[in-house]
Amino acid sequence: MDIKLLEKYNTPVPRYTSYPPANYFDDKFSADDYLEGVKQSNDWEPKPVSIYFHIPFCRKMCLYCGCNSCPLPDMQTVKDYFDALNTELKMVSGLIDRKRKVSQVHFGGGTPNSVPSVYLVRLMDLLHRNFSFNTSPEIAIECNPAWLDIPYVRQLIKSGFNRFSFGIQDFSEKVLNGVNRDPSLMPVKELVSFLRSENPSVKINLDFIYGLPGQTAAGFSETIKKAVDIKPDRLVTFSYAHVPWVNKAQKTLEERGMPANDEKASMYRKASALLIDNGYKAIGLDHFVLEKDELYQALQSGALHRNFQGYCTRATTGQVYAFGVSAISQLQRVYSQNTKSPLEYINSVARGSLPVRKGYILNDAEIIIREVITELMCNKRLSWVDMANRFGTGVNAIKETVGYNERILKQFQKDGIIDLTDDSVSITGEGSLFVRNVAASFDPLMDAATKKFSRSF
Numbered sequence: 205m206d207i208k209l210l211e212k213y214n215t216p217v218p219r220y221t222s223y224p225p226a227n228y229f230d231d232k233f234s235a236d237d238y239l240e241g242v243k244q245s246n247d248w249e250p251k252p253v254s255i256y257f258h259i260p261f262c263r264k265m266c267l268y269c270g271c272n273s274c275p276l277p278d279m280q281t282v283k284d285y286f287d288a289l290n291t292e293l294k295m296v297s298g299l300i301d302r303k304r305k306v307s308q309v310h311f312g313g314g315t316p317n318s319v320p321s322v323y324l325v326r327l328m329d330l331l332h333r334n335f336s337f338n339t340s341p342e343i344a345i346e347c348n349p350a351w352l353d354i355p356y357v358r359q360l361i362k363s364g365f366n367r368f369s370f371g372i373q374d375f376s377e378k379v380l381n382g383v384n385r386d387p388s389l390m391p392v393k394e395l396v397s398f399l400r401s402e403n404p405s406v407k408i409n410l411d412f413i414y415g416l417p418g419q420t421a422a423g424f425s426e427t428i429k430k431a432v433d434i435k436p437d438r439l440v441t442f443s444y445a446h447v448p449w450v451n452k453a454q455k456t457l458e459e460r461g462m463p464a465n466d467e468k469a470s471m472y473r474k475a476s477a478l479l480i481d482n483g484y485k486a487i488g489l490d491h492f493v494l495e496k497d498e499l500y501q502a503l504q505s506g507a508l509h510r511n512f513q514g515y516c517t518r519a520t521t522g523q524v525y526a527f528g529v530s531a532i533s534q535l536q537r538v539y540s541q542n543t544k545s546p547l548e549y550i551n552s553v554a555r556g557s558l559p560v561r562k563g564y565i566l567n568d569a570e571i572i573i574r575e576v577i578t579e580l581m582c583n584k585r586l587s588w589v590d591m592a593n594r595f596g597t598g599v600n601a602i603k604e605t606v607g608y609n610e611r612i613l614k615q616f617q618k619d620g621i622i623d624l625t626d627d628s629v630s631i632t633g634e635g636s637l638f639v640r641n642v643a644a645s646f647d648p649l650m651d652a653a654t655k656k657f658s659r660s661f
């Protein structure tokens with residue numbers, strides 16, 4: 205990998221988990237705007253319903269954390285929080301057309317398994333009473349394996365959970381110690397075998413981070429080899445996002461010494477080579493999946509898609525209705541984000557008002573820009589003719605909307621990041637690391653960017 209290229213393009217750019225990025229959401233967006241969006245969403249595409257619950261609590265705070273998380277409060281506050289989730293769900297679900305089916309449920313955090321499993325089971329029961337599900341819904345949960353034992357996961361399986369994401373980060377206890385994190389309670393291999401024996405169709409994701417203090421390319425390769433031996437269905441290698449202005453605790457990591465850029469690049473390159481050698485296929489920048497995985501099939505047919513919960517396929521994704529602190533609903537034309545404070549959330553719901561903090565109503569141009577950026581981020585290739593057909597307009601209109609700039613694209617081409625034809629832009633293998641930079645070149649908001657983003661690598 206060319207280190208000069210790395211330095212040139214290692215600039216602050218959005219992660220594009222949404223367009224516009226969440227830091228453009230507007231305080232003036234109100235609960236009434238969200239309610240109106242929910243009512244209208246019944247007439248918008250896609251028709252399936254995706255449900256997201258955010259459980260912010262963690263039993264121990266990792267120093268690197270970039271998620272919306274907070275220490276586990278007393279049990280009364282946990283109970284109040286789950287009562288509020290139940291109420292918020294009832295407030296919104298009445299407006300959603302009963303004919304629409306739930307295709308995905310996702311419990312994220314924080315650490316959903318930081319609370320007794322009964323809370324999660326009760327929420328699932330409530331969902332089943334309020335919605336009908338399609339024939340094979342995905343019911344996913346993010347778990348910290350430091351707090352997982354057999355009785356707990358057995359409860360989750362019984363309640364219908366069929367995709368488990370375990371945050372591993374690194375198998376080295378020394379690395380974990382350095383970021384204030386405990387290792388898995390059970391050997392991860394045993395935990396995964398148990399889940400697979402309880403339900404052979406259960407799917408397993410493992411999350412890793414590279415770029416933490418104490419990590420080296422050799423050490424991270426050992427971690428990835430251990431992961432390959434477990435054979436998860438999906439594996440994510442997140443580049444550590446250093447955003448101390450969001451999480452002050454990350455400042456401590458600067459003192460502990462983060463790996464240099466070239467070491468970090470080497471971690472990624474070696475991990476990625478190991479995974480590819482062992483039959484995994486790369487999805488986007490940091491996801492690796494087995495060949496039979498539906499995400500790989502979708503990538504092959506150009507039907508890969510993405511929402512705040514991660515990659516999904518065009519066929520199964522729904523509009524996302526999100527519940528809990530900081531949760532972001534993603535409807536076709538509206539984003540709505542809840543307050544980040546658990547107490548404010550609980551009090552607002554108790555007063556009977558939705559805890560909406562900010563949001564965004566997309567105009568027609570932004571819907572086109574979002575489609576172009578998502579296509580590039582997910583499928584690494586876009587055809588202007590396809591885009592024009594998708595929106596029933598001409599190629600020039602699409603290019604004008606995204607501020608198509610031939611000079612900038614030619615520079616990306618010269619640097620080996622993209623292949624360019626009259627009709628298409630494709631990210632090269634070597635260019636994968638810089639897909640966010642290419643996407644940013646189609647983002648008019650970046651021309652006058654006033655927001656802060658993590659660096660691209």
Ligand SMILES: C[S@@+](CC[C@H](N)C(=O)[O-])C[C@H]1O[C@@H](n2cnc3c(N)ncnc32)[C@H](O)[C@@H]1O
Pocket residue numbers: 262268269270271312313314315346347348349370371372373411412413442443444445446
């Ligand atoms: C909500 S956590 C997963 C569940 C659980 N809280 C845990 O840590 O195991 C989501 C994932 O985000 C990733 N993550 C958190 N902070 C990050 C950061 N600053 N940069 C990159 N990835 C990060 C970690 O890999 C983590 O597993």
Ligand code: SF4
Pocket residue numbers: 261262264265266269270271273313314315348371
């Ligand atoms: S990484 Fe997971 S367990 Fe650690 S603080 Fe963040 S959300 Fe909590």
